[in-house]
Structure formats: structure tokens, C-alpha cells
Amino acid sequence: MNTPSPAHAEPPRPGEQPPPGGADPRPVTVIGLGLMGSALASAFLRAGHPTTVWNRSPQKADPLVASGAVRAASVADAVAAAPLVVVCVTRHDAVVDVLDAGRTALPGRVLVNLTSGSSREARALADRVAALGAHCLDGAILTTPDAIGAPDATVLYGGPDAVFRAHAPTLAALGGGVTFLGADPGIPSLYEVALLDIMWTSLTGVLHAMALVGTEGIAATEFAPFAAMLYSGVGSFVPRYARQIADGAYPADDSTLHTHLAGIRHLTEESGDRAVEARLPLYIQGLMERAVARGQGGDSFARLVEQFAPPAQGAASAATSAPRSASA
Ligand SMILES: NC(=O)c1ccc[n+]([C@@H]2O[C@H](COP(=O)([O-])OP(=O)(O)OC[C@H]3O[C@@H](n4cnc5c(N)ncnc54)[C@H](OP(=O)(O)O)[C@@H]3O)[C@@H](O)[C@H]2O)c1
Structure with missing residues (x-):
């Protein structure tokens, strides 16, 4: 199994807010451009991240492309475009559809699932992603799309500690309340x-x-x-x-x-x-x-x-x- 070694990142010091995007904003991919996915992609763009997007109905990418996002022609192209792949679709079965479509490009990536579901679904997804040679962070968004990127917008994460630390500066673009709940990917859904x-x-x-x-x-x-x-x-x-x-x-x-x-x-x-x-x-x-x-x-x-x-x-x-x- 080809598992990635997360890029090293210094953990933030107590009381220190990770700068959105960090000093050198890393590329990110957003899959699923409904109300929430579009807000996530916009926030990454605002924070200066090179952002690739894909949506099943391609026209939903148009406003984001006009703001500087790159439209991927397929899920596999979208996954291949960035080390961090955020998925925000309706339900977990749709996440599985997306994974199946992008599986060839997945090894070595970090998948951040921000689709709502149960803790059982989140744990099963993390196992599935690991079997495909990638890491998974599962998240729960505690705000509405209009507040994404605001200082008090909170997103909870669970998954491997080192993976979270490596990508927290990028995830900080989604809001000031980046909160890690531990290694169990099911806890944010709970x-x-x-x-x-x-x-x-x-x-x-x-x-x-x-x-x-x-x-x-x-x-x-x-x-x-x-x-x-x-x-x-x-x-x-x-x-x-x-x-x-x-x-x-x-x-x-x-x-x-x-x-x-x-x-x-x-x-x-x-x-x-x-x-x-x-x-x-x-x-x-x-x-x-x-x-x-x-x-x-x-x-x-x-x-x-x-x-x-x-x-x-x-x-x-x-x-x-x-x-x-x-x-x-
Ligand atoms: N909106 C909120 O306030 C909010 C807050 C917290 C959490 N969330 C969570 O965020 C997730 C997305 O919510 P949303 O408000 O963005 O919903 P939405 O506007 O209805 O968007 C749903 C997205 O899922 C895509 N999709 C559905 N089935 C798919 C499939 N089989 N394959 C590929 N793509 C598929 C849709 O693609 P098409 O455009 O092609 O239909 C669309 O991009 C949900 O799990 C929701 O619970 C939302």
C-alpha cells in the first residue's frame, strides 16, 4: 500500500492562529460545488491557494473559474491537481462515487471529507481511503456557507494527528475555528x-x-x-x-x-x-x-x-x- 508521508509542518504555538494559506499557499482541490462546496472553494481562492475544482454539473464551476479557479475535466484530474483534496457533496454514497472515479490518482493524497454523515460512515470512509493508499481527515462544518472563511467559522476535524498538523494552515482558510478532535475520524460526525x-x-x-x-x-x-x-x-x-x-x-x-x-x-x-x-x-x-x-x-x-x-x-x-x- 502506498501511503503518503505528510509534509512536515511546525505545530502552532499556544494561542497562535495558523496564517490562512501559510507563507506559501499550497494547491488545493475542491470536489462538489453546491452551496457549501462553492463557499469552500471561494475561501481557498481568497486566501491565495491555487484551487482546482470539479462538479458533476460542470456549470456550477463557472463563477469560481471566473474568480481564478482551474476547472478539472474529470474527478481523476481534480484529485491529481493537489495534495489536499476536499470533498463536499450531498451524502456519503456520493463521496464513494467520487472516490471510485478518482481512485487512480488518489495514492499519496490527503482526502478531507466535509460531507455530513454518521460516525460509522466516516470511519468506513477513512478505511476505504487508507486502502486506496491515501490519508483521510473527516470534518464537520458548524456554519452556513455565507460564514465560511470568517474568524468564528468552526470546522471540526478527526484523523491522523500529523496529517492534520501538516494541513492546518491550508484548512485555516475556511475559518478561524479549525478544531482537531483526535485520531478517530468518526468523532466530528458525532x-x-x-x-x-x-x-x-x-x-x-x-x-x-x-x-x-x-x-x-x-x-x-x-x-x-x-x-x-x-x-x-x-x-x-x-x-x-x-x-x-x-x-x-x-x-x-x-x-x-x-x-x-x-x-x-x-x-x-x-x-x-x-x-x-x-x-x-x-x-x-x-x-x-x-x-x-x-x-x-x-x-x-x-x-x-x-x-x-x-x-x-x-x-x-x-x-x-x-x-x-x-x-x-
Ligand atoms: N449548506 C449548509 O449550510 C451546510 C452546513 C454544514 C454542512 N453541510 C454539508 O455539506 C454537504 C453539501 O451541502 P450543500 O449545501 O453544498 O448541498 P448542495 O447545495 O445540495 O450540493 C450538493 C453537491 O453534491 C453533489 N453531488 C450529489 N450527488 C453526487 C454524486 N453522486 N456524485 C458527485 N456529486 C454529487 C452535487 O452535484 P450537482 O451540482 O451535480 O448536483 C452538488 O455539488 C452536505 O453533506 C451538507 O450536510 C452543509
């Missing part, structure tokens, strides 16, 4: 779905609340400032509850589950009175009732975590180690 879990479940609560006040003729826009105020305040509970989950101890220093249960019963009653679909608050009420029945009514809200999955072994020690960013 973070991505877990973060989307927060987005979807909490935003469903926002929609439910807007439907509830809407039954009184209160416009969502009128209610929105209060919703936004509460939404940002709820974020302050995250580190406190994380600490409690890591410690396996749930002191109710804000509010007990008894108090929460009384409150959510008002919500389900109000929803019922107004014929508003109430399965979402009823589900949460059920979690609280179960906890109280187990004698946990004096604990904090965070105690409910145990109803989703048993506490992970070693969670307490893991909670004390933060992911490494390229700048830390």
Missing part, C-alpha cells in the same frame, strides 16, 4: 449530529411556543424578542449541567424537578385548552414524572439525562479535557 440534536429540539420548542401564543392572535414577530432573550439565557445552563452530568451529581441549585414538573403541567394544560398539539411538552412532562417517581424530584433538571442513556464510563475525566484547536 459532534455534528449531537449539535444538530440541540438545534432541532430547541427550535421545535420555539415553534411550539409561537403556535401557542398565536392562538391568542399574538404575532410571532411580537413574541420573538422574548423568545430570543430566553433562548440566549438557556445557554448559560449548558456548562453547569455538563459539570453535573460529568460528576454524576445533580444538586438543584437553580430549580428542582418538582418545580419544573408543576410548571410544565401549566404548559400542557394551556396547550390542551387551546387545541395546540401537545406531544412535545407531554413527552418532557413524562420524563419529569418518571424521575419524580424514582425519588429524584429534589434533583436538578440535568438528572433527566439518565433516561436517555446510562452514564458513560470515564465521562467525568473526559469532561475535563477540551478539544485541541489549531490555535491552542
Whole structure:
């Protein structure tokens, strides 16, 4: 098997941001020029990287070519054009299609997969790429295309440490939040779905609340400032509850589950009175009732975590180690 030896790069010193593109911007290839892939290619171009692009529907490359990108005639040509090949297509099965089309040129390259998927898919892809004689970094993009390249745009990576270090200066073109989560290529995908879990479940609560006040003729826009105020305040509970989950101890220093249960019963009653679909608050009420029945009514809200999955072994020690960013 022909495996590449990543180019040597000095790791950034603590607190030092890798310069976008480094002193001598390296060539990069971007495959997949949908909304996100086009934003990635634009960011590489802005940072001065010679950028080769390929898309299944070739016309999507036109604006990038007008900005200085080189259009590859085939996937294999695109892969051959740069040591770092970024793939951002719809799903993992499309990544496999791309790999099959470019496999002859892949040995010796680093494939950076920024296509969303599950941790199982990411691990299988890394194995597949290794079998083809290349290295794989798997990434999760935590921003929208318009923010790619911004100082706070965060992309998480997993894969071989030396490969990440070698290419972090190039990847810094995509945003200031270049974050390495370790050697397991599946972990960024796990973070991505877990973060989307927060987005979807909490935003469903926002929609439910807007439907509830809407039954009184209160416009969502009128209610929105209060919703936004509460939404940002709820974020302050995250580190406190994380600490409690890591410690396996749930002191109710804000509010007990008894108090929460009384409150959510008002919500389900109000929803019922107004014929508003109430399965979402009823589900949460059920979690609280179960906890109280187990004698946990004096604990904090965070105690409910145990109803989703048993506490992970070693969670307490893991909670004390933060992911490494390229700048830390
Ligand atoms: N957009 C976001 O805000 C966002 C944020 C985070 C992560 N992501 C992730 O980024 C990835 C791309 O998202 P997007 O918004 O760019 O989607 P998109 O605009 O729908 O673009 C999809 C891309 O995949 C290509 N494609 C699909 N099937 C293919 C195949 N079999 N072979 C080759 N190319 C194929 C499409 O080519 P054609 O042009 O020929 O159809 C197109 O370039 C997704 O995994 C998404 O979850 C997106």
C-alpha cells in the first residue's frame, strides 16, 4: 500500500492562529460545488491557494473559474491537481462515487471529507481511503456557507494527528475555528449530529411556543424578542449541567424537578385548552414524572439525562479535557 508521508509542518504555538494559506499557499482541490462546496472553494481562492475544482454539473464551476479557479475535466484530474483534496457533496454514497472515479490518482493524497454523515460512515470512509493508499481527515462544518472563511467559522476535524498538523494552515482558510478532535475520524460526525440534536429540539420548542401564543392572535414577530432573550439565557445552563452530568451529581441549585414538573403541567394544560398539539411538552412532562417517581424530584433538571442513556464510563475525566484547536 502506498501511503503518503505528510509534509512536515511546525505545530502552532499556544494561542497562535495558523496564517490562512501559510507563507506559501499550497494547491488545493475542491470536489462538489453546491452551496457549501462553492463557499469552500471561494475561501481557498481568497486566501491565495491555487484551487482546482470539479462538479458533476460542470456549470456550477463557472463563477469560481471566473474568480481564478482551474476547472478539472474529470474527478481523476481534480484529485491529481493537489495534495489536499476536499470533498463536499450531498451524502456519503456520493463521496464513494467520487472516490471510485478518482481512485487512480488518489495514492499519496490527503482526502478531507466535509460531507455530513454518521460516525460509522466516516470511519468506513477513512478505511476505504487508507486502502486506496491515501490519508483521510473527516470534518464537520458548524456554519452556513455565507460564514465560511470568517474568524468564528468552526470546522471540526478527526484523523491522523500529523496529517492534520501538516494541513492546518491550508484548512485555516475556511475559518478561524479549525478544531482537531483526535485520531478517530468518526468523532466530528458525532459532534455534528449531537449539535444538530440541540438545534432541532430547541427550535421545535420555539415553534411550539409561537403556535401557542398565536392562538391568542399574538404575532410571532411580537413574541420573538422574548423568545430570543430566553433562548440566549438557556445557554448559560449548558456548562453547569455538563459539570453535573460529568460528576454524576445533580444538586438543584437553580430549580428542582418538582418545580419544573408543576410548571410544565401549566404548559400542557394551556396547550390542551387551546387545541395546540401537545406531544412535545407531554413527552418532557413524562420524563419529569418518571424521575419524580424514582425519588429524584429534589434533583436538578440535568438528572433527566439518565433516561436517555446510562452514564458513560470515564465521562467525568473526559469532561475535563477540551478539544485541541489549531490555535491552542
Ligand atoms: N449548506 C449548509 O449550510 C451546510 C452546513 C454544514 C454542512 N453541510 C454539508 O455539506 C454537504 C453539501 O451541502 P450543500 O449545501 O453544498 O448541498 P448542495 O447545495 O445540495 O450540493 C450538493 C453537491 O453534491 C453533489 N453531488 C450529489 N450527488 C453526487 C454524486 N453522486 N456524485 C458527485 N456529486 C454529487 C452535487 O452535484 P450537482 O451540482 O451535480 O448536483 C452538488 O455539488 C452536505 O453533506 C451538507 O450536510 C452543509
